Amino acid sequence: MATTTPALVLDLIRTAGPVSRVELAQRAGLTAATITNIVRDLLAGGLVRETGRRPGAIGSPRRLLELAADAWYAVGVQLSRSTTTTVVTDFTGRQLAGTRSPGVGDGPPQVTLTALAAHVEHLLTATAVPRERVLGLGLVTHGPQDRERGMVLTSQPTRAWQRFPLTTTLAGLLALPVLLENDATAAAVGEQWTGSLDVDTFGVVWVGGGIGGGVVLGAESFGGPTANPVEIGHVPLDPAGAVCGCGNRGCAEVTAGPAAVVARAMADRRVRTRLRLSGRLDDTLSDFEKLVVASGQGDGAAADLLRASAERLADAVVTLMNLFDLDTVVLSGPALVTAGPLYAEAATRAAERGALARLLRPVRVLVSPDAGTAAAVGGALVVLRSPLVHAEPVVAARQKVLPMNT
Amino acid sequence: MATTTPALVLDLIRTAGPVSRVELAQRAGLTAATITNIVRDLLAGGLVRETGRRPGAIGSPRRLLELAADAWYAVGVQLSRSTTTTVVTDFTGRQLAGTRSPGVGDGPPQVTLTALAAHVEHLLTATAVPRERVLGLGLVTHGPQDRERGMVLTSQPTRAWQRFPLTTTLAGLLALPVLLENDATAAAVGEQWTGSLDVDTFGVVWVGGGIGGGVVLGAESFGGPTANPVEIGHVPLDPAGAVCGCGNRGCAEVTAGPAAVVARAMADRRVRTRLRLSGRLDDTLSDFEKLVVASGQGDGAAADLLRASAERLADAVVTLMNLFDLDTVVLSGPALVTAGPLYAEAATRAAERGALARLLRPVRVLVSPDAGTAAAVGGALVVLRSPLVHAEPVVAARQKVLPMNT
Numbered sequence: 001m002a003t004t005t006p007a008l009v010l011d012l013i014r015t016a017g018p019v020s021r022v023e024l025a026q027r028a029g030l031t032a033a034t035i036t037n038i039v040r041d042l043l044a045g046g047l048v049r050e051t052g053r054r055p056g057a058i059g060s061p062r063r064l065l066e067l068a069a070d071a072w073y074a075v076g077v078q079l080s081r082s083t084t085t086t087v088v089t090d091f092t093g094r095q096l097a098g099t100r101s102p103g104v105g106d107g108p109p110q111v112t113l114t115a116l117a118a119h120v121e122h123l124l125t126a127t128a129v130p131r132e133r134v135l136g137l138g139l140v141t142h143g144p145q146d147r148e149r150g151m152v153l154t155s156q157p158t159r160a161w162q163r164f165p166l167t168t169t170l171a172g173l174l175a176l177p178v179l180l181e182n183d184a185t186a187a188a189v190g191e192q193w194t195g196s197l198d199v200d201t202f203g204v205v206w207v208g209g210g211i212g213g214g215v216v217l218g219a220e221s222f223g224g225p226t227a228n229p230v231e232i233g234h235v236p237l238d239p240a241g242a243v244c245g246c247g248n249r250g251c252a253e254v255t256a257g258p259a260a261v262v263a264r265a266m267a268d269r270r271v272r273t274r275l276r277l278s279g280r281l282d283d284t285l286s287d288f289e290k291l292v293v294a295s296g297q298g299d300g301a302a303a304d305l306l307r308a309s310a311e312r313l314a315d316a317v318v319t320l321m322n323l324f325d326l327d328t329v330v331l332s333g334p335a336l337v338t339a340g341p342l343y344a345e346a347a348t349r350a351a352e353r354g355a356l357a358r359l360l361r362p363v364r365v366l367v368s369p370d371a372g373t374a375a376a377v378g379g380a381l382v383v384l385r386s387p388l389v390h391a392e393p394v395v396a397a398r399q400k401v402l403p404m405n406t
Numbered sequence: 407m408a409t410t411t412p413a414l415v416l417d418l419i420r421t422a423g424p425v426s427r428v429e430l431a432q433r434a435g436l437t438a439a440t441i442t443n444i445v446r447d448l449l450a451g452g453l454v455r456e457t458g459r460r461p462g463a464i465g466s467p468r469r470l471l472e473l474a475a476d477a478w479y480a481v482g483v484q485l486s487r488s489t490t491t492t493v494v495t496d497f498t499g500r501q502l503a504g505t506r507s508p509g510v511g512d513g514p515p516q517v518t519l520t521a522l523a524a525h526v527e528h529l530l531t532a533t534a535v536p537r538e539r540v541l542g543l544g545l546v547t548h549g550p551q552d553r554e555r556g557m558v559l560t561s562q563p564t565r566a567w568q569r570f571p572l573t574t575t576l577a578g579l580l581a582l583p584v585l586l587e588n589d590a591t592a593a594a595v596g597e598q599w600t601g602s603l604d605v606d607t608f609g610v611v612w613v614g615g616g617i618g619g620g621v622v623l624g625a626e627s628f629g630g631p632t633a634n635p636v637e638i639g640h641v642p643l644d645p646a647g648a649v650c651g652c653g654n655r656g657c658a659e660v661t662a663g664p665a666a667v668v669a670r671a672m673a674d675r676r677v678r679t680r681l682r683l684s685g686r687l688d689d690t691l692s693d694f695e696k697l698v699v700a701s702g703q704g705d706g707a708a709a710d711l712l713r714a715s716a717e718r719l720a721d722a723v724v725t726l727m728n729l730f731d732l733d734t735v736v737l738s739g740p741a742l743v744t745a746g747p748l749y750a751e752a753a754t755r756a757a758e759r760g761a762l763a764r765l766l767r768p769v770r771v772l773v774s775p776d777a778g779t780a781a782a783v784g785g786a787l788v789v790l791r792s793p794l795v796h797a798e799p800v801v802a803a804r805q806k807v808l809p810m811n812t
Binding site for chain 2: 143144146153154201213217218224225226227228229230231232234235236237238239240246247248249251311312315318319320322323324325326327350353354355356357359360361
């Protein structure tokens with residue numbers, strides 16, 4: 001996404017605030033006059049407010065700026081076969097409410113989106129945010145996507161989802177703008193703006209039902225020519241592996257993904273029975289969680305399955321580092337809330353052995369502190385960082401839209 | 407590399423010339439006044455000249471601009487264990503002379519660079535370009551590199567090369583500025599500016615003694631945070647593969663690279679004898695060539711070895727496409743002058759099956775028409791596109807330097 005100067009300034013205030021105009025000018029590399037003009041517009045638009053003063057080295061104390069947290073709110077929804085995470089955030093990206101609910105399973109898109117819209121309405125009512133201040137909804141799914149048309153391009157979770165008009169349908173149901181984003185890119189945005197990282201250049205490997213990737217270079221998401229980059233779940237890692245729906249043999253998703261690990265566990269009757277795995281497609285993450293817990297309690301079979309998966313995911317981490325010239329990768333996603341440290345350990349070993357960046361600087365594989373919600377929060381932030389924040393007052397826009405739904 | 411506006415205009419004239427100021431303004435997205443100013447400076451600096459007129463739709467005929475081919479010359483040297491390619495180009499990037507000579511082998515860097523400097527001096531004399539108009543030399547080697555210090559970071563071809571000051575040594579020997587570039591990135595630059603491609607977004611997989619990668623996005627090389635990206639030769643592709651010097655198991659270089667193919671052929675006494683392979687490290691590319699020729703003549707063992715190599719390289723091509731969101735990859739490098747079509751066929755099959763871009767648009771794997779020289783020409787172009795072209799007149803600079811060497 002191309003960042004405009006006012007958007008850059010908003011981002012700086014989001015991460016660095018409360019901050020003075022002088023500091024903003026320094027950090028943005030802009031003149032004081034430019035910052036003054038931009039800040040005046042942001043104050044007038046109610047996006048930013050002044051908050052106290054800080055003594056300056058010379059002259060009068062500097063007035064400090066921060067985002068107006070109640071200027072806008074947004075909804076973020078991370079949707080997959082096995083889990084749905086929904087959050088409501090304020091303009092700063094702070095999570096006001098969040099739920100985790102069952103995934104799409106084999107449900108058809110129209111039914112799923114209708115239920116989702118009802119759930120979002122319920123959550124918005126529960127959090128009591130002013131409805132006219134809800135800027136939009138960021139819908140986060142697996143890639144590849146046609147971002148502009150708001151569609152996923154593959155037949156996951158079922159064929160009915162392929163090229164189904166997700167964003168226009170959901171926008172119609174909720175009378176809200178809906179933007180589509182890739183799960184791993186959203187997670188990268190979430191990691192970046194929730195302040196858990198000390199660097200602005202890093203990769204993300206996101207493990208939910210599937211596996212995705214994101215790369216942030218100098219605080220900007222790597223977008224790729226058609227907004228479908230970093231499909232780290234679908235690079236071939238093992239010529240002896242299974243064929244994936246993506247067309248490749250032995251890609252990360254079929255060798256390391258939670259669904260593959262659970263399928264292997266299900267194939268062993270003793271493991272399946274001992275750990276009470278359901279094997280249902282919309283239960284993948286809870287079955288996977290059972291394996292992780294059992295492994296931690298000394299179950300050898302579960303430990304072996306996870307170790308094999310972690311080694312292939314480690315290969316994917318090294319691939320990401322060596323192609324994008326990265327020294328830091330964050331592991332995120334709902335599958336890694338508990339399993340994160342186990343996977344990070346294997347990936348750290350692999351990176352210290354095979355990531356070429358190690359020749360110049362230390363390499364790190366970290367586990368996201370918000371592995372379960374980073375993608376959904378990132379979805380909300382995609383909306384809050386979009387040009388929508390500068391649009392005409394939403395009350396007027398809503399009046400145009402509402403009659404269609406009443 | 408960050409591109410300045412005059413550099414952008416020079417690039418546009420290099421690819422689109424002869425071209426009018428009006429067309430330049432349109433293509434660059436700049437105002438007529440800005441173009442007029444920049445072109446005036448470029449004309450004054452002797453980098454651009456006017457060449458005839460083309461009738462415009464309205465008003466007086468438009469004067470056309472082209473690069474002053476004799477404004478500057480540059481040397482490009484692609485150096486590897488198994489082969490050295492040296493070219494001299496004019497300012498447009500047109501190759502005036504070129505040689506292919508034996509590679510580094512196990513030679514120590516000081517000896518190799520001294521011989522290389524003598525070879526370059528000889529070539530410059532033979533082409534009779536005015537020495538004071540030689541802008542510099544682009545030295546192209548495998549990565550990863552410390553570009554600023556002009557060093558390679560790994561112990562290839564031998565330990566003595568690791569962190570040896572290549573550019574400063576060669577610059578001292580030749581009294582010329584020397585810039586270091588990655589082989590695959592240089593090849594990408596070469597592909598781009600020699601006009602063989604109809605797109606400005608593509609990947610390059612470069613196969614010489616080793617395997618490298620480059621990505622060009624909207625006519626800009628993807629540089630990565632520390633200028634060492636796209637190490638496609640060193641991503642793990644096979645957990646059952648051999649361990650590479652890079653630290654990874656089963657990376658592209660040890661599963662698909664020419665040295666690995668030749669080593670496998672050498673292990674079979676009958677193949678070794680039948681094809682008269684030398685097995686010497688500095689003969690890798692000619693041994694590889696013998697295998698390619700034999701395969702074309704129906705040698706089953708050679709064909710099997712090459713097929714296995716081509717399938718792993720195809721995996722690397724898909725990896726590149728799926729991480730950088732590409733639909734076009736060019737295969738280049740001295741190993742692919744003859745073998746290109748065989749490798750492109752396997753990679754095309756793999757891309758049509760597993761490159762996710764295929765869901766949105768056709769995917770292509772092409773063989774470079776200049777596979778043997780693209781990296782060396784790219785090295786020269788890296789110099790010719792550098793800020794050096796705007797430096798003080800080189801005659802004065804040379805007078806300062808020459809006494810050191812006379």
